[in-house]
Amino acid sequence: MSELEIRNLNKTFRVTKRSSVTALDNISLNVGSGEFAVLVGPSGCGKSTLLNIVAGLDTCDPGGEVLLDGKQIKGPGADRGMVFQSYTLFPWLSVRKNIEFGPSLRNVSEPERRTVAEKFIKETGLTGFEDMLPGGLSGGMKQRVAIARTLANSPKMLLMDEPFGALDAQTRAVMQEMLSKVWQKERTTVLFVTHDIDEAILMGTKIYVMSRRPGRIKQMIPVNISGERGHKVTLSPEFLAIKQQIMDLIWEESEQASMEVNGDGI
Amino acid sequence: MTNKKSYKSTSFISFAVIILIWFTATRVFSVNKVFLPSPGIVAEALKRLLKDGMLLRYTWMSTKRVFIGWLISVIAALPLGMLTATSRFFKALLQPVMEFMRYLPVVALVPLTLLYFGIGESQKYAIIFLGTFFQLILMVSDSVASVDRNMINAAATLGAAKKQQYFRVLLPAALPSLLDDMRLTIGWAWTYLVVAEMVAADAGLGYMILKNQRYLATDVIFAGLIMIGLVGLVTDFAFRLISYIAVPWARRLNDNV
Ligand SMILES: Nc1ncnc2c1ncn2[C@@H]1O[C@H](COP(=O)(O)OP(=O)(O)OP(=O)(O)O)[C@@H](O)[C@H]1O
Numbered sequence: 001m002s003e004l005e006i007r008n009l010n011k012t013f014r015v016t017k018r019s020s021v022t023a024l025d026n027i028s029l030n031v032g033s034g035e036f037a038v039l040v041g042p043s044g045c046g047k048s049t050l051l052n053i054v055a056g057l058d059t060c061d062p063g064g065e066v067l068l069d070g071k072q073i074k075g076p077g078a079d080r081g082m083v084f085q086s087y088t089l090f091p092w093l094s095v096r097k098n099i100e101f102g103p104s105l106r107n108v109s110e111p112e113r114r115t116v117a118e119k120f121i122k123e124t125g126l127t128g129f130e131d132m133l134p135g136g137l138s139g140g141m142k143q144r145v146a147i148a149r150t151l152a153n154s155p156k157m158l159l160m161d162e163p164f165g166a167l168d169a170q171t172r173a174v175m176q177e178m179l180s181k182v183w184q185k186e187r188t189t190v191l192f193v194t195h196d197i198d199e200a201i202l203m204g205t206k207i208y209v210m211s212r213r214p215g216r217i218k219q220m221i222p223v224n225i226s227g228e229r230g231h232k233v234t235l236s237p238e239f240l241a242i243k244q245q246i247m248d249l250i251w252e253e254s255e256q257a258s259m260e261v262n263g264d265g266i
Numbered sequence: 267m268t269n270k271k272s273y274k275s276t277s278f279i280s281f282a283v284i285i286l287i288w289f290t291a292t293r294v295f296s297v298n299k300v301f302l303p304s305p306g307i308v309a310e311a312l313k314r315l316l317k318d319g320m321l322l323r324y325t326w327m328s329t330k331r332v333f334i335g336w337l338i339s340v341i342a343a344l345p346l347g348m349l350t351a352t353s354r355f356f357k358a359l360l361q362p363v364m365e366f367m368r369y370l371p372v373v374a375l376v377p378l379t380l381l382y383f384g385i386g387e388s389q390k391y392a393i394i395f396l397g398t399f400f401q402l403i404l405m406v407s408d409s410v411a412s413v414d415r416n417m418i419n420a421a422a423t424l425g426a427a428k429k430q431q432y433f434r435v436l437l438p439a440a441l442p443s444l445l446d447d448m449r450l451t452i453g454w455a456w457t458y459l460v461v462a463e464m465v466a467a468d469a470g471l472g473y474m475i476l477k478n479q480r481y482l483a484t485d486v487i488f489a490g491l492i493m494i495g496l497v498g499l500v501t502d503f504a505f506r507l508i509s510y511i512a513v514p515w516a517r518r519l520n521d522n523v
């Protein structure tokens with residue numbers, strides 16, 4: 001179990017020689033061991049940028065710190081598994097070989113790889129699809145493979161950037177349930193990005209609401225919902241109260257945005 | 267949508283039509299046979315040349331030259347193309363030079379190759395190399411660069427080191443497109459070889475075609491052309507077969523062998 005700590009992180013993109021865009025403004029957050037943290041916020045507020053920095057695919061401005069178990073992260077690594085919104089499976093490898101990819105990079109022995117792959121094929125509901133090529137799978141199935149592939153690598157933490165964003169509502173619900181179950185079992189530390197407030201409350205143990213660009217953490221909302229987190233819970237008073245709270249925060253943001261637009265005389 | 271069988275018979279029809287027009291032209295309009303020998307005469311010539319072994323010997327010789335020259339070009343272009351696609355430094359180093367070089371017509375380089383390499387085999391390889399290498403680097407670079415960035419990122423977050431990203435992701439992902447590049451360039455290699463053989467050679471199909479122009483042996487010229495076409499057809503088929511078997515995951519809707 002591992003803990004992620006982000007301190008005073010800023011990110012500026014150089015656009016041209018003269019101008020730049022501040023994508024992230026002084027982000028500090030903490031995802032405790034075994035927690036499922038969710039980032040929600042308007043489009044363009046820097047959620048993907050933040051996740052990419054934690055994954056090591058991008059760097060933050062000097063001064064910011066990203067610590068995993070107290071150690072500064074340097075570049076991408078197998079300790080932080082990432083699931084992308086777009087499909088990133090290797091189309092020339094079967095489902096099983098895709099899932100075994102991570103371990104095979106570290107020369108884990110064939111039987112050992114098999115065992116690990118088998119475990120996550122079961123957990124993600126891919127039994128019967130092992131020998132198929134990704135090209136023949138539906139979007140939901142592809143994301144199952146992507147999740148299994150990441151988990152089979154036993155990462156210290158899981159980064160997920162709108163993994164169900166491209167799926168239809170029904171498939172999305174099934175996938176949420178599946179991921180919930182897997183997470184209950186594995187208790188990996190997760191940082192999860194979504195647009196979908198229901199999804200955030202359903203999956204998360206805490207939710208960070210971000211402001212629009214430049215992205216700041218507006219508020220952290222713990223999710224304390226007792227009992228099972230099935231889809232029935234979306235109608236419970238506890239759930240709705242949290243939803244109301246998040247909606248208010250986001251609404252505040254968009255009102256501010258429209259006021260500024262009017263103020264500029266547009 | 268045509269199935270495999272009707273694809274083949276349809277292709278056959280187009281050849282049949284060409285031969286029919288050819289036949290009609292020579293028979294009905296009685297075109298001078300020095301200009302256009304009839305299919306029958308060309309078939310005769312083919313039979314004769316096959317029998318005395320010359321045609322096969324020349325075909326083999328030309329094919330070998332094309333293959334070796336092209337292979338040298340591929341072996342050199344693959345790593346350089348990959349580097350151009352993945353490193354800013356190599357891109358800056360190579361791309362402008364390649365763009366310049368690929369606009370030089372190979373025919374204009376023939377005199378230089380004769381000067382440097384004489385008229386032996388190495389001159390033929392040199393011509394094919396010069397004709398295909400610069401183009402191929404750019405094609406390889408394009409093919410590798412168009413691999414989905416997210417796929418590389420996914421591999422990196424799974425712990426793939428740079429070398430593993432190259433050999434276990436970039437290369438296999440680009441392979442279908444690389445095979446296409448190779449298939450195209452081997453076609454050009456044939457063109458350049460025939461040019462080289464027409465200028466300076468004492469064997470090969472290009473040589474045979476040029477020599478027989480002097481004797482107005484149009485039937486032999488046609489036999490040579492048909493042979494080049496056939497070898498091209500076989501090569502193309504071989505490449506498609508390789509693609510079909512090696513990268514089944516990249517089969518397109520209208521692919522068949
Ligand atoms: N490479 C880049 N160069 C310049 N600006 C960038 C770059 N990448 C992102 N940005 C900018 O940074 C901001 C944050 O982008 P990011 O993709 O992180 O947003 P997001 O919250 O993930 O949005 P969405 O919800 O639409 O996915 C955006 O305004 C975007 O235009």
Ligand SMILES: [Mg+2]
Binds near residue numbers: 047048161
């Ligand atoms: Mg995003």
